[in-house]
Amino acid sequence: MPSSSPCPTFYLQSNSNRPQLVVGVVVDQMRPDFISRYWDKFGNGGFKRLINEGFNCKNTQYNYAPTHTGPGHASIYTGTTPSYHGITGNDWFDLVAMDTVNCVSDSKVTSVGTTSTEGNCSPSRLLTTTITDQLRVATHMKAKVISVSLKNRGAILPGGRSGQAYWFDGLTGKFITSSWYRNDLPTWLIEFNDRRWADEYLSKPWNTVFLIKQYTESDPDDNAYEAPFTGEEKPIFPHDLPSLRGTRYDIITDIPFGNTMTKDVALAAILGEKLGDDSITDFLAISFSAVDHIGHQFGIESVEMEDAYIRLDRDLSDLLTFLDNRVGKNKYLFFLTADHGAPSNPIRSKDLKLNTGIISTRNIQDTARYFLKMNYGKAEYFRCRIKEQVYLDEDLIAKTNFHSVK
Ligand SMILES: [Zn+2]
Numbered sequence: 001m002p003s004s005s006p007c008p009t010f011y012l013q014s015n016s017n018r019p020q021l022v023v024g025v026v027v028d029q030m031r032p033d034f035i036s037r038y039w040d041k042f043g044n045g046g047f048k049r050l051i052n053e054g055f056n057c058k059n060t061q062y063n064y065a066p067t068h069t070g071p072g073h074a075s076i077y078t079g080t081t082p083s084y085h086g087i088t089g090n091d092w093f094d095l096v097a098m099d100t101v102n103c104v105s106d107s108k109v110t111s112v113g114t115t116s117t118e119g120n121c122s123p124s125r126l127l128t129t130t131i132t133d134q135l136r137v138a139t140h141m142k143a144k145v146i147s148v149s150l151k152n153r154g155a156i157l158p159g160g161r162s163g164q165a166y167w168f169d170g171l172t173g174k175f176i177t178s179s180w181y182r183n184d185l186p187t188w189l190i191e192f193n194d195r196r197w198a199d200e201y202l203s204k205p206w207n208t209v210f211l212i213k214q215y216t217e218s219d220p221d222d223n224a225y226e227a228p229f230t231g232e233e234k235p236i237f238p239h240d241l242p243s244l245r246g247t248r249y250d251i252i253t254d255i256p257f258g259n260t261m262t263k264d265v266a267l268a269a270i271l272g273e274k275l276g277d278d279s280i281t282d283f284l285a286i287s288f289s290a291v292d293h294i295g296h297q298f299g300i301e302s303v304e305m306e307d308a309y310i311r312l313d314r315d316l317s318d319l320l321t322f323l324d325n326r327v328g329k330n331k332y333l334f335f336l337t338a339d340h341g342a343p344s345n346p347i348r349s350k351d352l353k354l355n356t357g358i359i360s361t362r363n364i365q366d367t368a369r370y371f372l373k374m375n376y377g378k379a380e381y382f383r384c385r386i387k388e389q390v391y392l393d394e395d396l397i398a399k400t401n402f403h404s405v406k
Helices: 033-037 047-053 069-078 131-138 152-159 187-194 197-201 250-254 256-272 290-298 303-326 346-351 361-376 394-399
Strands: 021-027 091-094 099-102 145-149 164-169 174-178 282-288 332-337 382-386 389-392
Touching (some): 021 303, 047 303, 069 131, 091 382, 145 256, 164 256, 187 256, 250 256, 256 282, 256 303, 303 332, 361 382
Parallel strands (some): 021 282
Antiparallel strands (some): 091 099, 164 174
């Protein structure tokens, strides 16, 4: 019903007061203490600029578990929890399909830009809209939403159901998409792929930016808590990428140059899609996922991780400088967050006599399974288990008379 009362000032903002571009950055597996830990190694244009010129939200917490990549990205961009947005894990058991599914797998769509099946993905399992969807809806689909990452789920979930998402294909070394979004790659991405950045980045060894003795915020490079790359004897620098890569490109997702390539494709998207060029707010979502793989491979105390953050800091500086020049200072809104963190290696903690321990979810599940069998008969009440999750056979439970079973 029309109202004669004045419109709240919230609705009266003119287009000139709105950012022309929102850039959302997720750093996969970034712990907040990395900012202070590596502070002295950072330049002035990356993390330090964000801290010094922006707001740092410190008292934050997760209100769901597990905090994996899929639920993390979906929660950041939907603003709600897995029970609502539906992304309850990276993988789960689908009780309708009666099969294990990935959070972005979709057999109804096909790859675009590759012959591999890496593009058989979509946001179809996302049950709520994202902030990027809402921006599209609010602008009658005029706002452009582009999302990029090495990981399919890191690109797809932030882009929502109505944006465009592009992710990396380890077979071809190219960024691809799926038929959910479009039937061909945009010209700017074809040109980006044709420059063969992945081949360039894998043509020389990964060595440290600074002398290795300057990596004082990390454990010694050669230690027992890190895992070497397949084909390496020791997890130490330099990592001989030309000999380690094989015929595929997957290893670029495990090294800092994967982040740099993600930054490069983001810059290409800004130019190619003319993001932030007019008064209708656009959205660029970037997920830097190489640091997650580095964390899994070498751990959070490694020289590799420190070097990766020194390089990511430079990539962020490049990105912010590019945005200053292209969109203009104060004309874009930039945020940086993480989908989850990572603990220290528990064996390292144990060796250091810290309070720690390793709890096997498999053992817990086995105990629960044994309890069910001991108390309710020999039937198999577990239908499926995936990582921390257990799915009970609800049909069997409904049919069972628990008063009579032994
Ligand atoms: Zn993650």
